[in-house]
Amino acid sequence: MSVDIAAPRGFERAEFEARTHAAQAAMAAEGLGALLLTTEPEVRYFTGYLTRFWESPSRSWFLVLPARGAPIAVIPSIGAALMAQTWISDIRTWPAPRPKDDGVSLLAETLREVGGPVGVPMGYEAHLRMPLGDYVRVQAASGLEFRGDAGIVAALRAIKSEAEIDKIRAACAIATRAYARMGEIAGEGVPLSTVFRGFQRLLLEEGADWVPYISGAAAQGGYDDVISPASDMPLALGDVMMLDTGAVRDGYFCDFDRNFAIGAPSAEVQVAHARLIEATEVGLAAARPGARACDVFAAMAQIAGGGETAGRLGHGLGMQLTEGLSLTAQDESVLQPGMVITLEPGTEVSPGQNLGKIMVHEENIVIREGGAERLTQFSGPEIVVL
Amino acid sequence: MSVDIAAPRGFERAEFEARTHAAQAAMAAEGLGALLLTTEPEVRYFTGYLTRFWESPSRSWFLVLPARGAPIAVIPSIGAALMAQTWISDIRTWPAPRPKDDGVSLLAETLREVGGPVGVPMGYEAHLRMPLGDYVRVQAASGLEFRGDAGIVAALRAIKSEAEIDKIRAACAIATRAYARMGEIAGEGVPLSTVFRGFQRLLLEEGADWVPYISGAAAQGGYDDVISPASDMPLALGDVMMLDTGAVRDGYFCDFDRNFAIGAPSAEVQVAHARLIEATEVGLAAARPGARACDVFAAMAQIAGGGETAGRLGHGLGMQLTEGLSLTAQDESVLQPGMVITLEPGTEVSPGQNLGKIMVHEENIVIREGGAERLTQFSGPEIVVL
Numbered sequence: 053m054s055v056d057i058a059a060p061r062g063f064e065r066a067e068f069e070a071r072t073h074a075a076q077a078a079m080a081a082e083g084l085g086a087l088l089l090t091t092e093p094e095v096r097y098f099t100g101y102l103t104r105f106w107e108s109p110s111r112s113w114f115l116v117l118p119a120r121g122a123p124i125a126v127i128p129s130i131g132a133a134l135m136a137q138t139w140i141s142d143i144r145t146w147p148a149p150r151p152k153d154d155g156v157s158l159l160a161e162t163l164r165e166v167g168g169p170v171g172v173p174m175g176y177e178a179h180l181r182m183p184l185g186d187y188v189r190v191q192a193a194s195g196l197e198f199r200g201d202a203g204i205v206a207a208l209r210a211i212k213s214e215a216e217i218d219k220i221r222a223a224c225a226i227a228t229r230a231y232a233r234m235g236e237i238a239g240e241g242v243p244l245s246t247v248f249r250g251f252q253r254l255l256l257e258e259g260a261d262w263v264p265y266i267s268g269a270a271a272q273g274g275y276d277d278v279i280s281p282a283s284d285m286p287l288a289l290g291d292v293m294m295l296d297t298g299a300v301r302d303g304y305f306c307d308f309d310r311n312f313a314i315g316a317p318s319a320e321v322q323v324a325h326a327r328l329i330e331a332t333e334v335g336l337a338a339a340r341p342g343a344r345a346c347d348v349f350a351a352m353a354q355i356a357g358g359g360e361t362a363g364r365l366g367h368g369l370g371m372q373l374t375e376g377l378s379l380t381a382q383d384e385s386v387l388q389p390g391m392v393i394t395l396e397p398g399t400e401v402s403p404g405q406n407l408g409k410i411m412v413h414e415e416n417i418v419i420r421e422g423g424a425e426r427l428t429q430f431s432g433p434e435i436v437v438l
Numbered sequence: 439m440s441v442d443i444a445a446p447r448g449f450e451r452a453e454f455e456a457r458t459h460a461a462q463a464a465m466a467a468e469g470l471g472a473l474l475l476t477t478e479p480e481v482r483y484f485t486g487y488l489t490r491f492w493e494s495p496s497r498s499w500f501l502v503l504p505a506r507g508a509p510i511a512v513i514p515s516i517g518a519a520l521m522a523q524t525w526i527s528d529i530r531t532w533p534a535p536r537p538k539d540d541g542v543s544l545l546a547e548t549l550r551e552v553g554g555p556v557g558v559p560m561g562y563e564a565h566l567r568m569p570l571g572d573y574v575r576v577q578a579a580s581g582l583e584f585r586g587d588a589g590i591v592a593a594l595r596a597i598k599s600e601a602e603i604d605k606i607r608a609a610c611a612i613a614t615r616a617y618a619r620m621g622e623i624a625g626e627g628v629p630l631s632t633v634f635r636g637f638q639r640l641l642l643e644e645g646a647d648w649v650p651y652i653s654g655a656a657a658q659g660g661y662d663d664v665i666s667p668a669s670d671m672p673l674a675l676g677d678v679m680m681l682d683t684g685a686v687r688d689g690y691f692c693d694f695d696r697n698f699a700i701g702a703p704s705a706e707v708q709v710a711h712a713r714l715i716e717a718t719e720v721g722l723a724a725a726r727p728g729a730r731a732c733d734v735f736a737a738m739a740q741i742a743g744g745g746e747t748a749g750r751l752g753h754g755l756g757m758q759l760t761e762g763l764s765l766t767a768q769d770e771s772v773l774q775p776g777m778v779i780t781l782e783p784g785t786e787v788s789p790g791q792n793l794g795k796i797m798v799h800e801e802n803i804v805i806r807e808g809g810a811e812r813l814t815q816f817s818g819p820e821i822v823v824l
Binding site: 154184185265 | 490565570646
């Protein structure tokens with residue numbers, strides 16, 4: 053057990069100020085008077101407000117980013133004490149939940165004071181975390197124009213600061229140590245559901261604050277589905293087991309997986325694993341500033357197979373398990389230094405034989421001026437045998 | 439370690455059919471031609487589709503409930519195999535994420551086929567889990583009228599079936615066993631952050647599938663905030679430590695807490711704890727069919743103190759950590775058999791002395807014809823000493 057309690061938590065105030073100023077510069081260019089933010093990562097990005105209390109859907113939380121000055125928190129009173137520990141000083145509260153006016157008038161008044169037009173993230177991956185009925189009421193009560201945020205928040209969040217990269221690196225190190233201990237919890241005869249529980253335990257022991265996501269699969273000579281819950285079926289000789297995790301430390305995710313052979317792997321499995329590692333290395337080499345997401349996709353798909361229908365072979369990563377660009381044939385986003393992404397090739401174990409057996413592999417990297425830097429300790433071509 | 443692997447998972451098909459028929463009866467009364475559902479609990483309620491993959495915000499998932507017949511899943515192709523294991527047979531997919539048309543045309547076409555008006559949950563606690571821009575596009579492309587769902591889905595979900603109650607009871611039993619082992623992980627000198635990790639580990643060992651929520655606090659003679667992340671401050675003699683969890687088994691939550699004294703508790707802490715337990719028992723007695731949420735609130739607040747400003751002294755519970763009614767002074771929801779709620783009084787440790795020290799306590803119950811049934815093993819008046 054080696055928890056990284058030495059690694060610093062949170063961010064310097066200057067980082068939040070820089071994020072705010074960057075947003076305000078973009079708002080000015082778009083003619084926006086305010087941003088209205090409602091989701092956990094959006095609010096946290098500009099404030100540092102970190103709590104698992106968002107798990108409860110019962111209360112709405114709002115952050116208003118004005119054209120100038122610091123953000124204004126419009127939040128349930130239960131969150132005031134914790135918000136006061138951040139750099140935010142203008143904190144306006146109401147006793148939520150309050151059925152007749154659940155923050156609507158307070159938010160509308162704040163927006164009127166700040167002035168519009170009000171930009172709201174409403175593009176790809178953006179959600180409105182408040183009742184739609186209340187949103188319509190706020191629009192009416194404010195009398196302001198509401199429109200999309202022109203992708204301002206997503207674009208800012210896509211480029212990570214060095215402090216953010218350090219947090220993702222720390223999360224990756226935690227999962228690396230947990231994967232290295234797989235032999236303690238997995239092997240022939242152990243139900244996959246027990247492995248899932250044990251893996252979460254290892255991640256916590258190695259320093260994860262919590263484990264929002266794990267997935268995996270195990271089946272003879274490869275698997276077919278990577279999003280199902282674990283069954284109670286015991287692992288058997290000849291199984292290939294894959295475990296994937298999004299573990300969190302200080303609010304930032306890692307997201308990568310590892311494959312394990314239960315007993316000696318078949319030649320096909322060995323070759324497929326080596327192909328995945330090769331595809332990952334090719335992806336790493338292709339992931340340079342100026343390359344497009346679809347270029348990295350194409351480089352990996354050429355090795356791993358599947359062509360245009362290969363799906364999503366990686367994605368952005370940070371305060372959410374997946375965020376930002378997708379390594380697909382359609383995504384023309386241009387890679388920039390500071391972007392943290394996953395490389396996640398998938399391959400048929402026996403290409404062309406259509407047996408429905410696949411394997412997937414995943415690593416995490418950050419785009420740098422000179423080329424990508426590894427955030428995970430990449431797997432070698434040989435699959436680990438348990 | 440005693441994982442309940444014997445308890446059955448999932449639900450009989452008849453339960454999903456009954457939920458669907460109940461929704462359709464309410465839809466007919468409201469003149470709705472379809473319901474459009476986008477969130478994890480809503481989709482799971484009608485399908486049984488259970489996966490942690492929702493942690494990724496990158497893909498939208500839709501369920502269309504027609505006026506007659508089974509629901510139609512309109513989902514990313516990556517989810518097709520798992521959805522096919524549910525009772526849903528009409529599964530329509532697109533290769534998400536697809537920037538130019540991320541399910542919009544497929545969903546609009548499905549809605550046109552089913553017919554409107556389309557009801558969308560947009561009241562208290564309801565979120566729209568899709569980009570707002572895509573929602574507007576679907577509305578336009580379908581040519582149908584969209585309106586609120588008249589609270590149909592929330593009202594159905596509020597009344598639990600016996601199978602649902604069994605799942606919540608199983609989650610409660612897991613947490614009860616984990617709390618009983620607190621002496622293994624907590625005590626003088628242990629940092630609270632280490633206790634948080636250890637408690638999650640115990641919950642997993644005792645059978646939780648995952649632990650979406652824990653919170654807690656520890657301070658001398660009581661605490662002041664119950665939603666902050668754990669600090670690395672070691673527990674000290676005289677601290678009162680509270681731990682709260684929403685642990686999940688088979689997709690259903692428990693949500694209750696326990697207080698622990700680090701070393702001998704003061705007389706004030708002992709009295710405050712006993713007062714919380716008394717308030718909880720009074721709440722249990724008041725929680726009868728026909729009583730309103732505000733009546734149960736008032737009964738508890740009379741013992742625990744705080745009056746109208748005491749906040750929320752409990753809430754509904756089920757597929758989400760908090761859902762449905764609130765035990766507040768304003769909530770006039772009428773308790774009905776089958777509702778599962780928490781009783782969660784809070785009290786000042788030294789009433790009237792305004793020292794900012796509070797304690798909270800929480801238990802879970804189900805409303806029955808003859809009165810409420812305990813789902814947790816209620817704490818006695820004496821605080822547990824570690």
